[in-house]
Amino acid sequence: MSEILAIGLTHYPPLAWRDENMAMIMDRMLQNPGLPEKFRSPEGWPPPMREEWGKDHATATAARHRADLLRWFRRQRAAIDEFKPDFVLIWGDDQYENFKEDVIPPYCVCAYDSVDFSPPAGNIWDETAEQKYHVTGHPAAAKFLAAGLLDSGFDTAYAYRPLHEPLGHAFGNAILYLDYERNGFPHPVVPFAINCYGRRVVAQKGGLPIFKNPPTEAQLDPPSPRPQRLFDLGAATAKVLSQSDWRVVLMASSSWSHAFLTAKNYFLYPDIPADRALYDALRAGNYDRWRNYPLSAIEESGQQEVLNWMCLAGALSYLNRKPVEIDFITTWVLNSNKCFLIA
Numbered sequence: 001m002s003e004i005l006a007i008g009l010t011h012y013p014p015l016a017w018r019d020e021n022m023a024m025i026m027d028r029m030l031q032n033p034g035l036p037e038k039f040r041s042p043e044g045w046p047p048p049m050r051e052e053w054g055k056d057h058a059t060a061t062a063a064r065h066r067a068d069l070l071r072w073f074r075r076q077r078a079a080i081d082e083f084k085p086d087f088v089l090i091w092g093d094d095q096y097e098n099f100k101e102d103v104i105p106p107y108c109v110c111a112y113d114s115v116d117f118s119p120p121a122g123n124i125w126d127e128t129a130e131q132k133y134h135v136t137g138h139p140a141a142a143k144f145l146a147a148g149l150l151d152s153g154f155d156t157a158y159a160y161r162p163l164h165e166p167l168g169h170a171f172g173n174a175i176l177y178l179d180y181e182r183n184g185f186p187h188p189v190v191p192f193a194i195n196c197y198g199r200r201v202v203a204q205k206g207g208l209p210i211f212k213n214p215p216t217e218a219q220l221d222p223p224s225p226r227p228q229r230l231f232d233l234g235a236a237t238a239k240v241l242s243q244s245d246w247r248v249v250l251m252a253s254s255s256w257s258h259a260f261l262t263a264k265n266y267f268l269y270p271d272i273p274a275d276r277a278l279y280d281a282l283r284a285g286n287y288d289r290w291r292n293y294p295l296s297a298i299e300e301s302g303q304q305e306v307l308n309w310m311c312l313a314g315a316l317s318y319l320n321r322k323p324v325e326i327d328f329i330t331t332w333v334l335n336s337n338k339c340f341l342i343a
Contacts, residue, residue, distance in 0.1 A: 092170025
């Protein structure tokens with residue numbers, strides 16, 4: 001029987017930027033022509049938001065945020081290395097990278113032999129696009145999983161090579177941050193891409209809101225898979241892999257509520273109360289709360305990427321396991337709240 005380690009983390013792109021640039025998404029959201037006048041300067045912001053912004057464009061806040069995130073990445077990397085997995089399966093959103101106009105499956109298991117990808121531009125490591133990062137895949141495990149899911153009633157797409165981008169940033173950034181000191185990441189990886197952005201994957205190109213000529217309701221895409229379906233997919237994944245002889249890390253890669261997806265907060269700050277409620281349920285092992293969470297709530301609170309964690313919650317439910325270590329890191333000005341988990 002398989003041994004399974006569960007990990008939850010973030011692939012937060014601004015962590016790859018320098019502290020003085022970490023609030024650049026906030027800068028972009030302040031250019032929203034529909035932003036009410038009172039929110040255009042810190043004087044009109046909620047007090048915690050003003051405090052984080054400070055007088056240095058949130059640079060000191062960014063440094064603290066980086067330290068909090070890296071403490072967890074280093075702890076998780078140590079746990080993964082100690083576990084010695086045969087492969088790491090990563091549930092991550094495809095943000096208009098390989099899921100584009102030519103095909104957008106609800107989810108896709110990637111059976112890559114290996115992949116070379118570039119670090120993000122302007123990164124803190126001063127690495128160029130020519131400095132490729134090599135990741136080994138595990139095609140046998142990916143095919144085994146896809147076959148098992150299909151046999152279990154999940155109409156699972158699979159791919160043997162990338163369609164557009166070598167590796168979506170939900171996967172690449174997770175690996176880069178787990179190897180922040182650049183000592184190498186020797187563990188094979190099976191990317192499991194989820195269409196988290198749903199109605200905005202093409203209409204918004206899986207990214208920041210379009211303020212000039214935004215898409216109409218009729219121009220939006222079909223929805224992402226329902227949370228319940230992805231929860232059950234995660235449970236089925238754990239079931240299939242538990243019947244193998246592999247040592248497996250099951251990993252969810254994403255931040256939670258994103259400011260740039262939270263229209264009710266004028267795209268300025270994430271939905272901290274909604275995230276906190278999900279965190280409390282996850283910490284307590286209240287998986288019914290997760291499975292029954294409606295897609296409408298996901299979209300209202302800018303939690304699209306939580307759908308990656310929905311798979312992880314399903315896996316934990318199947319394994320009858322609660323988090324051993326868990327933490328919730330909030331922010332008002334750095335775009336997204338983050339959760340870290342080891343179980």
